[in-house]
Amino acid sequence: MVDFETKKHIIECLDKGVRYDGRKNADFRILEIKTGFIETAEGSAHVKCGNTEVIAGVKMSVEKPFPDTPDEGILMVGAELLPMSNPKYEGGPPDATSIELARVIDKGIRESKTLDNKRLCITAGEKVWTINVDICPLNDDGNLMDVGSMAAIAAILDARFPAYENDKVDYKKKTTEAIPVSKIPIAITVIKIGNNFIVDPTELEESALDARLTLISMDNGELCALQKGGEGPLTLEQIDKMLDLGMKKAEEIRKLIKKK
């Protein structure tokens, strides 16, 4: 957590519409997305958002399906807060922050129903494709939730099935077949500091937040997942404002991604 004086100063600046890096409250940092650069992965993406940098990779394997969904493929999202990316992270087993990060990103992809799970089935009850998405931050300067989510979906879009012959996956041979994806869910986190709402927070802004709301929305403007975080409570009016801001931002980001 940031100290009292710094927080007060951040709020005073935000009240005047000024952020430390010169952005407006509703501005994202400059986004750069690169895909398909990791040959050992079936799909990969590198997303840079200001100084925040994240790599996501997709690995696919053939597994036994869950008993309650015998004809559906499996999606697994993992995230590790690598100690490389920020001095505040330590090695060792994943803590609550990294589990929340992975679960929110997982939820966004799962609930958007963008994956056609039935088409990932090879033999019902016996063999289905498992899609493992792993998110590795290289440099954490805030907003890992949105950036990680973008990297995950970009890596899934980039992925191509490996060859599958005689009950064996041949990772050396990639096919041209892409993962069946129909929509692009976009995660936007709106944070509340004092009476201000901002998007794409830096690490410093994140450390001063009262509350945050991550909303994941679809092409048609519907929401598919939400997660509130932070110590502070939110009123209905505040949530209304945050949703408006987040959904407007999601549309802009979606257009940007579609261009690429």
Added chain:
Amino acid sequence: MIQKVIIMVYNKRLDGRGFDELRSIEAKAGVIKKADGSGYFRMGKTVAYAAVYGPREMFPKFKQDPKKGVLRCNYNMMPFSGAGERVRPGPSRRSKEISFVTDKALSPVVDLNDFPNAVVDVYIELPQTDAGSRCCGINAAAIALADAGIPMRDIPAALAVGFIDGNVLVDLNYEEENLSHFIEGSEDVPDIPIAFIPSTDEITLLQMDGMINKENFMKALQKAKAVAVKISEAQRNALKEKYSKDVASNDNHEE
């Protein structure tokens, strides 16, 4: 009946390189903004990032050394970096051993006498591997330590060499490390990762697995020493490039 005997001689490398030719290499300094120092090293399709944090207070406290600072290396493969199935995240027996030998490869050049009770953490992450990952990691880590301004005698350079059919192979890739899987009837190539201190020609990392006699082993070491110079140059150039940029941007600010 006449039996055909085919004698395989590995006289041309699978990827067309010369026997003492490295894969294409790329080195960068200052790639991770949050870190006190960082490096990037690529050897062919093996890629390593390294970040240095410290000197900072050592936790857990019982690991503190009241006489000098401690170097602590951590090697990790990202889950999608292996040629086959997903690599489970978290430390494995293999990654712990590599962290340990990396530590020993870098410690001899690092002087932490001025930092009692402190630790210098080196985090090495590999997004993609194609053999030689520990050497690539050491090369990136050496750049990162120098970039962090840690007092050092020199910048170690590491590479793996092998030997087959009378030839020393420099900088093995995955296919050569597992030659019998790719060429029928071929023997496996002994794999020898080595790290050198360029100014003294001392060796700080030496491992070997495979079959080789002493004479050929010494030949392999000589060849490795000669080629390590190229890695060393790349590391130095990366640091020079970063610092000339830093100086240029400082000058601009002053104006």
